[in-house]
Structure formats: structure tokens, C-alpha cells
Amino acid sequence: MQESVQEREQARGYRKGGPARRRLRGVARCIFPVVSYTVVCLWCLFFLLMIFWAVINSFKSYLNFYQDPLWFPKTGTGFGWNFSNYAKAFNALQVTRNSEIIRAPRMLLNSLIYAGGSGILSVITACLASYILAKYSYLKWVRSLWILVLITNYLPIGASLSANIKMLTDLGLYDSMLGIMFWQCGAFGYIFLIYYATWKSVSWSYAEAAFIDGAGHFRTMLLIMWPMTRTIFGVLFIQQFISLWNDYMTPIIYLPSYPNLSYGAYQFQFTAANPDVATVPIQIAGLLLLAIPIFVLFLIFRNKIMGSLTLGGLKG
Structure with a gap:
């Protein structure tokens, strides 16, 4: 009877928060901020890339834009940074x-x-x-x-x-x-x-x-x-x-x-x-x-x- 009471107390302690559950909660507390910050950083990076793309293409000529719409303006005749x-x-x-x-x-x-x-x-x-x-x-x-x-x-x-x-x-x-x-x-x-x-x-x-x-x-x-x-x-x-x-x-x-x-x-x-x-x-x-x-x-x-x-x- 005494052993069964001890077993029940141990089981109750595990349900309330035993070592395994505490370790699991600790891992979750470590992983959740990392995942959250990663998603937010990727989201911000996406918008920053879109703004960067818009800014560099706003200075391109018509020909330069259709030749290379993903990078900085080229140099040469008809190219370059068109502030106009x-x-x-x-x-x-x-x-x-x-x-x-x-x-x-x-x-x-x-x-x-x-x-x-x-x-x-x-x-x-x-x-x-x-x-x-x-x-x-x-x-x-x-x-x-x-x-x-x-x-x-x-x-x-x-x-x-x-x-x-x-x-x-x-x-x-x-x-x-x-x-x-x-x-x-x-x-x-x-x-x-x-x-x-x-x-x-x-x-x-x-x-x-x-x-x-x-x-x-x-x-x-x-x-x-x-x-x-x-x-x-x-x-x-x-x-x-x-x-x-x-x-x-x-x-x-x-x-x-x-x-x-x-x-x-x-x-x-x-x-x-x-x-x-x-x-x-x-x-x-x-x-x-x-x-x-x-x-x-x-x-x-x-x-x-x-x-x-x-x-x-x-x-x-």
C-alpha cells in the first residue's frame, strides 16, 4: 500500500510538472523566440528587398530596366543613374x-x-x-x-x-x-x-x-x-x-x-x-x-x- 501511494505521488508530480515536462517546456521556450524572430526577420527582409528593387530601378533607363531589372544601373551610353x-x-x-x-x-x-x-x-x-x-x-x-x-x-x-x-x-x-x-x-x-x-x-x-x-x-x-x-x-x-x-x-x-x-x-x-x-x-x-x-x-x-x-x- 505504501509503494502504491508513493507511485501515485510520483505520477501526480510528473503530471504537475516532472523533470521531462520541465525539460520540454524549457526547449519550447528556447525554440519559440528563435522561430518567431526568424519569421519576422524574413518578413522584414522581403519588404526591404522590394524597396531596394524599386529604388535602384527608379534610376534606370527604359532599356536598362528591361535588360537587367534586378541589379544596379549599368554604365555606358544610354545607361547609368538617371536622376532625371x-x-x-x-x-x-x-x-x-x-x-x-x-x-x-x-x-x-x-x-x-x-x-x-x-x-x-x-x-x-x-x-x-x-x-x-x-x-x-x-x-x-x-x-x-x-x-x-x-x-x-x-x-x-x-x-x-x-x-x-x-x-x-x-x-x-x-x-x-x-x-x-x-x-x-x-x-x-x-x-x-x-x-x-x-x-x-x-x-x-x-x-x-x-x-x-x-x-x-x-x-x-x-x-x-x-x-x-x-x-x-x-x-x-x-x-x-x-x-x-x-x-x-x-x-x-x-x-x-x-x-x-x-x-x-x-x-x-x-x-x-x-x-x-x-x-x-x-x-x-x-x-x-x-x-x-x-x-x-x-x-x-x-x-x-x-x-x-x-x-x-x-x-x-
């Missing part, structure tokens, strides 16, 4: 609207206004709406609004293109930069869901301490709670800015008088009448020009984007 490709691409970034030629500088301004304005409004509205639903859920009308948010997010509710155009025209928002900005700043989307989870992770004790000191609800949100989520705010704005920067369908349909750079790059595929501009190296140069502002934006805010959300503490 970027000048040709910049001059080709133009759109005709109502017999008016709109060139790259004006399209750049339209892109900055459209992406920046719509992006900041989208994040602000999502920030305010998610704060109310996350921190005032004890109110009955807030709980009802949360159900409505779930319905609008998970049910395919939408309107047709013609209905949207008619609605915007009737409201005087069609072909209006400011009107389209407000039309696109819907508070309930993926930005709302991310910010809602962020607010849930912030302790309400900070707000209670501010209320004791005499702060109101809006002041508490603006000066106490929001600074704790500035990193999330910045990251979401950058994501939204990039998404809107690459958006060419909205300007085509709803802002015909305000074409942006994405629409200008989209027009590259219709430049076959100009064989000098229709070559692949010049088209690649145009796309890289379109990516430069996004790259500069990342360099400026890289510390905010790569930083982590840091929360303070309460005394006492």
Missing part, C-alpha cells in the same frame, strides 16, 4: 479638371489638408466617444448607445454610392473639403474599438482624484486622462493619415475639384500617349515621390510611434 526620372515623374503628376491643369504642388496641398484634417477629426471623435462609453457605462443611455455601436460595427449597414452623393449634395457637402472631412470622421470604427480598450485599461482613480480637487468632467478628461493615451492617439493618427494619404477613390468621387497626389499617381496608368513617362522606371519614381512625405512623417514622430504607453501613479 524623378523630375519627369514630378512633372507628369498632373490632373486635368474642367480644362484646368492641376499640378503636383497643388495636389500635395490637397493631400495634406485631406489626410491631415480627416485623420485628426477621426481620431478626436473616436477618442471622445470611446471615453464616454468606457468610463460612464453606469448610465443607462450610455449602455444603450454601446449596443448601437456594436450593431453599426458588426452588421453590414451601408448606403449605395448614388445615395451618398445625393445626401452630400442635399446637405451642401459634396465637393467641399471641410464637408467631406466631417462626413468621414465617424466616431465608431476600428479607431473607436482600439481607444475603447485603451480607456478601459486606464484606472478611474485618476479621475476620482481630480474630482476631489474640484476638476470638472471635461477638464479631467482633457488634462488628466487624455495625456496618458497620447501615444495611442499619435499612432492612430499616423495610421489614419497614411490610409487617407493613399486614398484616391474619395477625391475622384466626392472631391472632383480637389485631386490629391494619390489620384495623380493613379493617372500614371493612362499616360501611354507620352511614351517617355509611361516607362516603368519613371512610374516607380513617381510612386516613391508619393511615399516621401509618409517617410518624413515617420522620421519626425518615430519616437512617439515606437514608444510605449506609460502610466503614472497615485500618491498615498
